[in-house]
Structure formats: structure tokens, C-alpha cells
Amino acid sequence: MWVANEGDDTVKRIDPVTGTVTRTVQVGGRPDGIAVGPDAVWVANGEDGTVTRIDPATGQPSGPLSVGSGPAGIAVTPGAVWVANSLDLTVSKIDPATDTVTAIMGVGDGPSSIVATRNALWVSDEFDATLDRIDLPSGRVTRAVFVGSSPRGLATTPSGVWVAARAFAAASHRGGTLTVVTDGLPERDPVLAYGPAGTPALATVYDGLVALRRSGGGASFTLVPDLARMLPRPAGGGTTYTFTLRPGVRYSNGTLVRASDFRRGILRQLSFGAYSPYYEGILGGQTCHRHPRRCDLSAGIITNDAAGTVTFHLDHADPDFLYKLALLLAAPAPPGAPDHAIDRAPFLPGTGPYMISQYRPNVSFTLVRNPYFRQWSFAAQPAGYPSVIRYDQVASQSRQESAVIAGRADLATVGSNGQSLATRYPARVYTTLKVWTTYLFLNTRQPPFTSLKARQAVNYAIDRGRILALNHLAPGQGAVTCQMLPADFPGHQSYCPYTTGTKDEMWHGPDMTKARRLAKDSHTTNVPVTVWTIKGFGNGAVDSYLVRLLKDLGYRAHQRTVSFGRYFLAVTNVHSKIQAGLNSWGADFPTASDFFLPVLSCRSFYRDPTNTQNYAGFCDPRADQLASQAQAAQLTDPATARRLWAQVDRIVTDQAPWVPILSQGSTTFVSARTGNCQESPIYGPLLDQMWVR
Numbered sequence: 001m002w003v004a005n006e007g008d009d010t011v012k013r014i015d016p017v018t019g020t021v022t023r024t025v026q027v028g029g030r031p032d033g034i035a036v037g038p039d040a041v042w043v044a045n046g047e048d049g050t051v052t053r054i055d056p057a058t059g060q061p062s063g064p065l066s067v068g069s070g071p072a073g074i075a076v077t078p079g080a081v082w083v084a085n086s087l088d089l090t091v092s093k094i095d096p097a098t099d100t101v102t103a104i105m106g107v108g109d110g111p112s113s114i115v116a117t118r119n120a121l122w123v124s125d126e127f128d129a130t131l132d133r134i135d136l137p138s139g140r141v142t143r144a145v146f147v148g149s150s151p152r153g154l155a156t157t158p159s160g161v162w163v164a165a166r167a168f169a170a171a172s173h174r175g176g177t178l179t180v181v182t183d184g185l186p187e188r189d190p191v192l193a194y195g196p197a198g199t200p201a202l203a204t205v206y207d208g209l210v211a212l213r214r215s216g217g218g219a220s221f222t223l224v225p226d227l228a229r230m231l232p233r234p235a236g237g238g239t240t241y242t243f244t245l246r247p248g249v250r251y252s253n254g255t256l257v258r259a260s261d262f263r264r265g266i267l268r269q270l271s272f273g274a275y276s277p278y279y280e281g282i283l284g285g286q287t288c289h290r291h292p293r294r295c296d297l298s299a300g301i302i303t304n305d306a307a308g309t310v311t312f313h314l315d316h317a318d319p320d321f322l323y324k325l326a327l328l329l330a331a332p333a334p335p336g337a338p339d340h341a342i343d344r345a346p347f348l349p350g351t352g353p354y355m356i357s358q359y360r361p362n363v364s365f366t367l368v369r370n371p372y373f374r375q376w377s378f379a380a381q382p383a384g385y386p387s388v389i390r391y392d393q394v395a396s397q398s399r400q401e402s403a404v405i406a407g408r409a410d411l412a413t414v415g416s417n418g419q420s421l422a423t424r425y426p427a428r429v430y431t432t433l434k435v436w437t438t439y440l441f442l443n444t445r446q447p448p449f450t451s452l453k454a455r456q457a458v459n460y461a462i463d464r465g466r467i468l469a470l471n472h473l474a475p476g477q478g479a480v481t482c483q484m485l486p487a488d489f490p491g492h493q494s495y496c497p498y499t500t501g502t503k504d505e506m507w508h509g510p511d512m513t514k515a516r517r518l519a520k521d522s523h524t525t526n527v528p529v530t531v532w533t534i535k536g537f538g539n540g541a542v543d544s545y546l547v548r549l550l551k552d553l554g555y556r557a558h559q560r561t562v563s564f565g566r567y568f569l570a571v572t573n574v575h576s577k578i579q580a581g582l583n584s585w586g587a588d589f590p591t592a593s594d595f596f597l598p599v600l601s602c603r604s605f606y607r608d609p610t611n612t613q614n615y616a617g618f619c620d621p622r623a624d625q626l627a628s629q630a631q632a633a634q635l636t637d638p639a640t641a642r643r644l645w646a647q648v649d650r651i652v653t654d655q656a657p658w659v660p661i662l663s664q665g666s667t668t669f670v671s672a673r674t675g676n677c678q679e680s681p682i683y684g685p686l687l688d689q690m691w692v693r
Contacts, residue, residue: 002041002054004031009639011043011054023059027052028639029490030218033074033083033114040096042081044071047222047490048638049231051083053099064637065099067092069224069231070213070379073114073154075121077136084111084123087213087224087379088231091123093139103139107132109378113154115161122161124151127378131163169385169691173676176692177388181400181409185365185391187274188356189342190265193328194274194588200684201367201391204384205252205350206331209243209262209310210322211380212590214686216678217433218488221590223322226380227257227332227351228310231322234635238317245308250372251334251349259303259310261332267295269329272341278324278588281314292339319634323589353384353688365391384688385676401669410674410692411685414667418474421669428670431476432679434663435486436586437595440531440546441571444657445617446579448524448555455656457522459498461515461549464507464661470541471662478664480507483653484595486663491592491630491645495653515553525554532560532581534567543582550580574609574617583615584664590682591634592645596627600652616657623651 001014004027011031013023028045031052035042041054050064051071068085071092075082081094084107091111093103108125111132115122120142121134131151133143153164186198190206193199203214211226213219225231228243235242249257270276270285271292280286283300302311314321324330334349342348347356353375354367367389375383392409394400401421403409414421414429422429442449442458449455464480471478479487482496494505501508519525529550533543543559550557562570570576571583587594598604602619605612630644652658668685670677675691 002034002036002056004034004043006030006032006046009045011041011052013056013059025054025059025061026639027054027061028064029642032072035074035076035081037076037081037096042074042076044074044083045639046070046072046086049085050638051081051094053096063099064639065094065101066233066636067094067101068104070222072112073123075114075116077116077121082114082116082121082134084114086110086112086126087222087377088229089377090230091121091134105134105139105141107134107141108144109375112152115154115156117156117161122154122156124154124163126150126152126166127375129168131161169676173385173691175385175387177390178386178411178674178687178690178692179409180389180391180411180687181394181403182391182413183393183395183397183400185359185362185393188344188347188359188365190328190331190348190350191269191273192341199328199682200687201365201389202328202350203352203683204354204367204389204688205352205356205370206328206348207351207381208325208328208330208332209245210326212323212326212680212682213379214382214680214683214689215379216680216686220433220680220682221490222379223326224377224379226326226377234317234321236313238319238635239314240311241314241321242309242311245310246376247308248374249351249376251351252355252370252372253334253349254372255334255349257332257334257351258305259308260305261334262310262330263297263301263303264335264337265331265333266301267297268333268337268339270297271295271339273329275329278327278329281316281318281321283313283315285315319631320589320591320593323591323594326589352381354389362393364393382689385691386688389687404669404671407671407673410671410690411687412669414474414477414669418477418667418669419472422474422477425669426475428672428674429474429667430670430677430679430685431474431667432665432684433486433488433681434477434479434665435489435590435681436584436664437481437484437486437660438582438584438662438664440580440582440659440661441615442657442659443577443579443615443617445574446577448522448527448529449579451522451524452656453518453522454524455659456498457515457518457553458550459656459659460511460518461553462498462546462659462661463510463549465509466545467542467661470545471539473664474667476665477667478662481660481663482507483649483660484600484658485592485645485649489587489592489595490590491642491649493646493649495646495650497653512552519553519555526556528556528558529579530558530560532562532567532571532578534564535561537564546580546582571615572611572613574605574612578615581615592642592648593627593631593634596623596645596648596652600657601627618652618655618657620651620655623648623655626651 029047033044070087073084108128110127149165186201270288288295400412485492500511605614633641
């Protein structure tokens with residue numbers, strides 16, 4: 001018997017006589033569907049968009065073979081293997097003789113299970129409430145059967161097909177007004193939607209060619225086609241991406257989405273958007289950013305409105321390009337879009353289930369239903385439940401929480417001191433995956449931290465559990481860590497050499513004995529160390545603890561507190577020679593490259609020493625080489641890429657330019673009438689999926 005394990009990306013072979021595991025095979029990310037043919041075991045890797053073939057005699061895997069997005073169910077027939085791609089609404093046909101995809105068929109929304117009969121395949125579409133019948137001789141969908149609920153599992157018998165189904169959400173959940181209280185209103189233009197400001201709201205208004213799955217948990221890290229029908233495979237050595245648009249999608253003003261709108265949207269981003277560097281690799285992109293009036297993207301973005309195609313040409317391969325297009329920054333702009341950021345009505349029309357109806361500066365921001373929206377993909381942009389989503393500006397955290405407690409509002413973001421709130425209202429506090437890493441950087445180019453032993457001494461000495469307690473976080477809002485990549489993040493493998501007690505890759509407590517010995521052996525004790533902190537930002541108790549810790553190790557430590565602006569002006573300039581300071585880092589999209597390359601690579605230090613995010617001045621050629629290999633593998637073999645990133649993470653941990661302390665996620669507090677609460681680590685609270693009774 002063969003079992004696919006999503007938890008550790010393996011397939012296990014079990015002897016049915018003894019019940020023991022006789023072989024473990026490493027496959028791709030989140031293996032889901034599994035099927036056995038005459039001479040192979042076939043595994044669908046849902047996270048990677050690939051299929052792995054296993055030789056049952058030797059247990060050796062081969063591949064991976066790229067299929068569609070989110071492969072789930074898989075079935076074997078004489079001469080073919082069939083894969084249901086749950087996120088791009090297709091079924092792929094594989095020729096097992098050549099290990100190539102020979103046909104792709106469109107089906108309903110959310111194909112998950114697939115079974116074979118003598119003459120046909122049956123596919124369950126969990127978001128359409130239908131079953132598709134695919135004729136095996138012709139490979140065409142010949143019938144769609146409405147089942148009235150969400151079909152999941154399928155099984156065949158001589159008498160017919162049996163379906164296991166779940167209910168859809170009741171119609172009574174639709175309607176009402178969801179009120180969010182916040183200290184600042186969202187941005188109004190997608191070109192400014194960089195970071196948390198506006199993302200939860202504008203993600204319900206605007207779409208891109210691709211998106212990250214609108215879901216909570218680890219599933220939200222998966223790329224899905226959005227306004228494009230499928231995720232493209234790059235050509236030209238990773239420099240060319242061609243998309244075909246979904247037909248018939250309209251903006252909230254009724255006009256059809258056209259291919260040329262995407263070039264216009266990127267042009268706006270490059271000219272005056274919040275973060276253009278992600279798109280400067282498009283041919284002509286750098287000139288557009290530097291000289292907007294001379295902008296010419298005709299070579300970099302080729303569009304065909306009649307065929308509905310958009311082709312991007314890059315000046316160099318960029319394995320993260322699809323993730324960058326998934327940001328709201330790359331939303332299309334219809335004809336007539338202004339050549340400046342929009343801050344008041346009329347707002348840029350969008351394609352999502354909501355549209356901006358009103359903005360009152362420093363008072364409120366309101367979304368209502370888009371009358372032209374028709375759900376094309378539940379995974380990319382599901383239809384919303386509330387009729388109205390309104391943001392009210394409320395100055396203080398305490399007043400926001402009071403409004404939610406009293407029922408005057410439905411959602412507020414919880415700050416660091418969320419422990420008491422979670423104790424009083426445990427069923428109303430929700431936390432995302434912890435994808436932000438808080439760390440103490442140690443400048444590897446300034447004494448005493450030019451010494452590896454000195455840096456490792458601080459890592460052994462720090463009491464991560466104490467810092468977690470000092471921050472008064474809500475349960476689940478934070479977790480101690482010893483490494484760069486957060487748990488559950490792609491590429492993460494648990495590793496913690498800096499602990500006392502059991503060596504099980506988890507942190508159990510500080511080891512002051514070993515820390516003091518390393519500090520002494522480094523011959524750096526009695527060196528003065530200044531820990532920089534930010535006035536009015538963070539936790540003063542934590543800052544004081546860090547200074548005492550360094551003194552306990554024998555350093556002449558003291559604290560320097562400066563303004564927010566002065567702090568980052570100093571730490572980003574290597575000539576300031578800042579020895580140590582606290583910071584947090586979270587990736588803009590779920591790739592390990594966005595954790596390592598901007599803040600810990602050699603290039604991030606040497607590219608501009610007067611404006612660097614590599615505050616530790618860290619450069620390890622081995623890590624950079626592995627990072628390059630990981631990026632190269634990302635397009636063709638994501639599982640190998642993740643294993644390489646895990647090695648990079650281990651090197652960084654061992655070299656100790658950081659003292660990783662906490663992994664932290666965002667937390668929201670909701671009213672008693674709010675249901676179906678989900679938190680995406682990328683999009684924040686999924687406002688459109690909440691129920692307001």
C-alpha cells in the first residue's frame with residue numbers, strides 16, 4: 001500500500017501483511033492524489049503543480065513532470081494518466097510512455113477527485129456542484145451533472161458512480177455590513193497597495209493575471225491563475241511569459257478587460273507606483289521608472305486584444321516573476337486611467353466582487369458589490385458574503401477594541417499586547433501563520449561581532465521565551481525561533497543548534513554556560529557594544545533585557561534610543577558602523593528568496609552600502625551559490641529548490657549574523673456576530689469571506 005503524506009512531502013510504502021513502513025520516498029510539495037498503474041506509482045504534488053513517478057520495485061522517483069496548478073486527483077487508464085488540476089480548472093492527460101502532457105481539458109471550478117470507468121472519466125468540481133464526464137476515446141467533456149452540493153470524493157461500481165459531497169454555505173450568510181476599525185484608511189489605488197496598507201480591502205476589488213490562493217493557512221502560499229486562464233511555463237530561458245486571458249471578465253464600470261490594460265497597469269506602477277523595482281526587469285522597465293515621459297514598454301509587454309494574450313519579455317530570468325505579478329501592484333488599468341495615483345472619486349474600476357463606493361478622508365472608506373462580477377475561480381477570487389465592507393478610522397487601539405466588544409464594529413487588528421484580549425475572548429481572536437521574523441542583527445564587520453564565536457555566544461545566551469513573554473502576545477501570535485525562515489514557510493526545515501536540553505531542532509532554553517565560554521574564547525569581552533533602539537516603538541523591557549544580556553556576557557553594553565527616521569537612516573548606511581539593533585523582516589511573497597536575497601546576500605550588502613537592508617553586513621559565498629541553485633531549480637523542480645533553501649537557512653543560522661528571536665503573525669479581533677473568519681498571511685483577514693449575522 002502506498003500513502004501520500006502532505007505533512008512531510010513523502011510517499012510511504014506499507015507492507016500490508018506486517019503493517020510496517022518499508023520505504024519512504026521524497027516527492028514534491030503537498031502530495032495529494034496518488035494512483036497505481038501497471039508499472040508505476042503516480043503522485044500529484046498539489047503545491048508544486050507537478051507529478052512524480054515512482055518505480056514500485058526500486059522506490060526511485062523520477063520527474064517531476066509539470067502539469068497544471070494545484071494537481072489533486074489522479075487516475076490511471078490503459079495508456080494514460082489523468083490529473084485533475086484543482087486551481088486552474090483543467091484535467092491534464094499524461095502519456096506514461098514519454099512522460100509528457102499530451103492534452104489539457106477545461107472542466108468546472110475546483111476539480112479535485114477523478115475516477116475512471118471503462119469508457120469515461122468522472123471529475124468532481126467542488127465549487128460548481130457538478131460532475132464532468134470525459135469521454136476516453138475523444139478526450140472531450142460530454143456531460144456535466146449538477147449534484148446540488150460540493151462534490152469531493154468519487155468511487156465507481158458496476159452500477160454507477162458514487163459521490164461524497166459537502167454542503168455549501170447557506171444563502172442566509174450573504175448580506176449585511178462588515179465594519180473594520182483602523183487607525184488609517186486603506187490606499188485607494190492598486191499601484192499604492194504595497195504592504196498591509198489597503199491589501200485586505202483592495203484584494204477584494206482588484207485582480208492580476210495571477211494571484212495567491214484566497215485561503216487561510218499554508219494553502220495561501222500557492223500561486224493560482226486569476227485573470228489568466230492558466231499559469232504559463234516560462235520560455236526563452238526563463239525570460240518570456242505568455243498569458244491567455246479569461247474571456248468575458250468585466251470591470252465594475254461594465255467595460256471588458258483587454259490584454260492592453262495590463263501594459264497600462266505596469267506602466268502606471270513603473271511611473272509612480274509604490275514599489276516599481278519588482279517590474280524593472282521587464283524590457284524597457286528601468287527607463288520607464290527613471291524617465292516616465294519616455295516610457296516605452298512595447299518590447300517588454302506585447303499584447304493582443306483580439307487573441308486575449310499578454311507576453312512579458314524580461315532582460316534576465318526571474319524565477320519570482322509570477323509571484324511579483326500576483327501583487328496588487330500589477331493590476332490592469334482600463335483606458336482612461338489617469339497618469340497619477342488616485343486618491344478620490346472617480347476611483348479606478350476593478351474586477352473583483354467589490355468596488356469602491358465612497359471615501360471620506362480621515363473618516364471612512366466603503367466597498368459595495370460590483371454588479372458585473374461573476375465568479376470565475378473560487379481559489380483566485382471567490383464571491384463575497386457581506387453586501388458592504390466599511391472601514392472606519394478610529395485613532396487608538398483601545399477604542400478600536402472597545403468598538404468591537406460593544407458590537408459597533410466587527411474587526412480590529414490586534415497589536416503586540418493581545419494576551420489579555422485573547423484570554424477574555426478566546427473564540428474571537430484569530431492569528432495568521434507566523435511569517436515575520438524578529439531578530440537582533442549583529443554587524444559582522446564591526447567588533448566584537450567580527451568574531452563568529454561572539455555572535456554564536458549571543459545566540460546561545462538569549463532567552464527567547466522571556467522575550468516572547470515580555471511582548472504579551474496573544475496565544476498563537478508568536479513563536480520562538482532560531483532561524484531565518486519561519487515555520488510553515490516554503491523552504492523551512494526546523495533547525496536550532498542554540499539551545500539547552502534535547503537536541504531535536506527546537507529551542508528549549510538558553511545555555512549561558514556555553515555562551516560565556518564562547519564569548520571568552522572569542523577574546524572580545526570588555527569591548528563596548530551599543531544596541532540601537534527606536535523611541536516609542538517596540539518594547540522598552542525587551543531593549544533593556546538585551547543590554548543586560550550583553551553585559552552578562554562580559555561586554556560594556558549600553559542602549560542608544562533614537563527616532564524612527566534616524567534609526568533607519570543609520571542602520572541602512574554601513575558607514576554608520578551600527579553594531580546591533582532589533583528589526584523584523586517579512587517577505588512580500590512566499591519565496592525563501594525574498595527572505596534571503598534582500599537582507600543577507602553578498603549583493604544586498606555591496607550593491608549600495610549607503611542604502612542596504614543587510615544591516616549585519618553578511619556575505620557568505622557558499623550561501624549565495626546555493627541560493628542561485630535554488631532559484632534556478634524553482635521553475636522546474638520546486639521540491640529541490642526548497643531543499644536548497646533549507647541549506648541556505650542552515651548556513652545563515654550557523655554563521656549567526658542574526659539572533660532570530662520570534663516568528664510572528666498578524667492577529668485580528670472580531671465581533672460576536674462575525675463568522676467564517678480566515679486569515680491569509682499575504683492578504684490579511686479575508687474580509688469578503690466573513691459572515692455578519
